[in-house]
Amino acid sequence: MSLIVQKFGGTSVGTVERIKAVAKKVAAFREQGHDIIVVVSAMSGETNRLIDLAKAMQAVPTPREMDVLVSTGEQVTISLLCMALHDLGQGAKSYTGTQVRILTDEAHTKARIRDIDDAKIREDLAAGNVVVVAGFQGVDENGNITTLGRGGSDTTGVALAAALKADECQIYTDVDGVYTTDPRVVSKARRLDRITFEEMLEMASLGSKVLQIRSVEFAGKYNVPLRVLHAFQGGPGTLISLEEQSDMENPAISGIAFTRDEAKITVLGVPDTPGLAYQILGPVSDANIEVDVIVQNVAEDNTTDLTFTVSRGDMAKTEAIVRNLVKQTGAREVKTDDKIAKVSLVGVGMRSHAGIASKMFKTLAEESINIQLITTSEIKISVVIDEKYLELAVRSLHTAFDLDSEPSI
């Protein structure tokens, strides 16, 4: 018998019928003898409805009151799910964040969990009840309702799993697992049986938006096995855990992530003096613009070229800042390009497999795709290429690294 935390998001509990379907799923699990804690989000659309009401009251709603307001969304879902479970004859009890006592700091609308009191939950589990907990919310030391910020229900699930040392935290979504890459781009993309926390973090931050990054970090920190599954289809989903697969089976890379959301800024012919990168990137960062890839090439004539990427929406603002700096840095020219894409190979297998980078470059070269920028980390290699070659690049890399699914018979 295991202790399982199951988290269902807003879409999975978005209608009366779906809540009933979730209840059936949960009750079936419970009948297998597992202890079950269910974490739910607000019914889809509800949080936005509440936020609209708030904005009608106050242009910038008071954070404390915002939390009182939006936390009602999950409170509605926990009670409805318990009713649906009772209707199936399954004992169940609902808990708000305050009732569990999910203690957080006082940072309204973006609170962080400090401690979870597991006494009442353990009592209920021992009594054979399914425990249904409102995601996304907690309470501070003074009894004020707090929320963890958007998507925080995943974090609630992982935090509960960590506090109660659950065997697994299952995140039910609208996909049946984590894929080697986006199946809309590569039809042969394969569901991964397992992936490490590190790999998932690299995949998530690059566009495979299955899980909240914060909850993956959290799960990794407390070593809570996470499983991503489809809410209404069957299947084993993808297990995200600390362990790598045994070396023998370990593939070189686990997946290919990509993004089209970036733009490239190149400052050409800057006199190569110490502090140059800071001189240019400092003002960019001061304007709250996040910089992703940064590459500095050493040039022949005592000048250098600095290239970096920012979010596509920030390009105009960034360009204005950088052009302002041209005179004081003595740079020759500023170029921008928003027709770029970033493709990344991700895999802990890189640590034990040599030649991944050169195989990647060779594959792209064979397709005549020019690489504009390269960055590497321990478990990731990213290249920036012309946007129009994105699909071709991902597909050919997917095949080259043996990620294509087995042909069905």
Place this chain on the structure above:
Amino acid sequence: MSLIVQKFGGTSVGTVERIKAVAKKVAAFREQGHDIIVVVSAMSGETNRLIDLAKAMQAVPTPREMDVLVSTGEQVTISLLCMALHDLGQGAKSYTGTQVRILTDEAHTKARIRDIDDAKIREDLAAGNVVVVAGFQGVDENGNITTLGRGGSDTTGVALAAALKADECQIYTDVDGVYTTDPRVVSKARRLDRITFEEMLEMASLGSKVLQIRSVEFAGKYNVPLRVLHAFQGGPGTLISLEEQSDMENPAISGIAFTRDEAKITVLGVPDTPGLAYQILGPVSDANIEVDVIVQNVAEDNTTDLTFTVSRGDMAKTEAIVRNLVKQTGAREVKTDDKIAKVSLVGVGMRSHAGIASKMFKTLAEESINIQLITTSEIKISVVIDEKYLELAVRSLHTAFDLDSEPSI
């Protein structure tokens, strides 16, 4: 400087615009230097929306979960009202029943308040904040959310006023006070400046549905002056308190209540033996039918006639029960009539004024209205008449007892 509790019902906070209007009203009061506690209901329609969701889950929703669900209605309103107050620059803080700690018993969906912790509220008032409390809800000793049952927000207001020894509990409604009778029937009906708790209870139970009976009883018990006012029009409203007016000014009666909701059952020619009333009314009461007026006439031939009234909706069921009893009681006949109306004079002045009853009967006789049943209590005389004479009866009594408003100049 006074401490005032102001309660606004669902209609008064039913839209974004109305919540803003309430915020303005409250802020203006606060600026006069009063300490203000505001109690609010759920936005009109919200509670029914939630109940419909519950019923879609479970034919008879679990009471504990029902309370978790419907209590979100008031939680939404308190946060929105605080935002609207902040938008006006007025400090305000919201409290759920759990956060105040409105301690109740464990009777979900119809809990009774046991104790109110006033510490946090007093702190906020001292800091110059308006305190906004969710009506209708509390928390039991184990941290479970409870609700006081429909209309319970009035009770929350009165309970807070009692616990904090407020100078007045103002109930804002869609009428500008308590009237001598229904203005839709008697155009000359007058708003009463004041009325006693006892009178209000008699008026309320008879159809002047301005206040929840339970909150009036509660206010009377703890001697909390209650004031009924219109939420958006001006005016002093009606003060409901313990004190009668000085004897000199004391009118014979304060108001005329009436109802068309009843039906009359008469059992004719029952052998007049001890226990007769119980023999007939026992089975009626066992069927959970509430009996209102009961009159037993002594007849000549050792038989008696028993007449009683029930809610009109219960007439058919009651008739069936009573007809079943005809044989065993030896009664001659059962007659029913649902074309009746009950008219009641209410007033503590009856205690000091003689001849009220005879004046009432004389007035009705002059209009040739036949009285079918009469019952009296210390501050009320009720008669049952043919429904078609209801308006005529109320109007002529209203004039006869000097309740008509002064003609405007």
